[in-house]
Amino acid sequence: MRKLVLKTLTNYFRNTASFGLSISIISVSLYLLGLMANQVDSLLSYQRLDIQAGDVWQLITGNLLHTNHWHLIMNLAGLWVILSLHDMHYSTKRLWVIFSGLCLLEGLGLFFFYPSLLGYVGLSGVLHGFFAFGAIADIKSKMTSGWLLLIGLIAKVSYEQVYGASADVTAMIGARVATESHLVGAISGLIIIATVTLISKK
Numbered sequence: 001m002r003k004l005v006l007k008t009l010t011n012y013f014r015n016t017a018s019f020g021l022s023i024s025i026i027s028v029s030l031y032l033l034g035l036m037a038n039q040v041d042s043l044l045s046y047q048r049l050d051i052q053a054g055d056v057w058q059l060i061t062g063n064l065l066h067t068n069h070w071h072l073i074m075n076l077a078g079l080w081v082i083l084s085l086h087d088m089h090y091s092t093k094r095l096w097v098i099f100s101g102l103c104l105l106e107g108l109g110l111f112f113f114y115p116s117l118l119g120y121v122g123l124s125g126v127l128h129g130f131f132a133f134g135a136i137a138d139i140k141s142k143m144t145s146g147w148l149l150l151i152g153l154i155a156k157v158s159y160e161q162v163y164g165a166s167a168d169v170t171a172m173i174g175a176r177v178a179t180e181s182h183l184v185g186a187i188s189g190l191i192i193i194a195t196v197t198l199i200s201k202k
Contacts, residue, residue: 016083019095024076027064027123031072034065041065046120051111059107060100065121071173075123082127085149086134089141101192102129102185109184117180122173125181125188128157132189140197157182 013020034040046062047055066072083090090098106125110117131153138146157179165177 012084013080013087015090015092016087016095018092019090019099020080020083023064023079023099023123027066027072027076030064031066031069041121046107046110048111048115048118051107059111060103062121063103063106063123063126066123067121067173067175071122071175074169074173075127078127079123079130082130082134086130086137089134089137098130098133098192099126102126102188105129105188105191106181106185109188110178110181113184114180117178120178120181122178122181125178125185128153128182128185129189129192132186133193136190136193153186157186 030040030044043055044058044061045065046058051058066075103126106129110120110125131149135146135149135153138149140146160177160179160182165179170177
């Protein structure tokens with residue numbers, strides 16, 4: 001079984017396995033710690049009033065917390081799907097740099113553009129950022145799939161801004177789906193790949 005898992009990771013996640021495992025372990029660990037101690041969520045979740053009071057780390061750490069086990073499972077499953085789609089575009093170092101940038105831009109975007117959003121947790125915004133980054137990377141590599149992914153992302157995010165998220169998903173995660181985080185995340189992904197492209201041309 002162990003050999004099968006390692007072979008799968010090697011075949012489909014050649015460049016992203018260590019990153020995916022690290023984020024999965026961190027997210028699961030924080031979720032379990034949160035079940036045992038409420039202080040974990042209070043300390044690390046995105047809470048606008050706390051950030052205004054000086055707890056600026058919550059801009060980043062809120063992305064790693066989840067409302068319940070379904071929220072956690074859905075986000076980690078999404079992470080691995082996205083990593084498998086765009087493994088060829090990444091290195092471990094590049095992934096961590098992009099992830100850090102997405103977390104920061106996500107937090108700042110929510111803080112400055114959505115003042116009515118008082119609390120937020122979850123990886124979904126960052127995942128939309130990775131999806132946008134990967135779609136543009138595909139397009140730059142002349143892969144038709146990139147255009148399809150980008151169109152699908154724009155359609156999904158646009159729909160959510162008008163009609164909101166699925167009621168089923170809302171019920172499953174036990175909280176309102178912060179669709180604004182998906183928009184901020186997607187825009188953040190576009191900003192980061194534009195920045196990477198400009199830097200690489202110098």
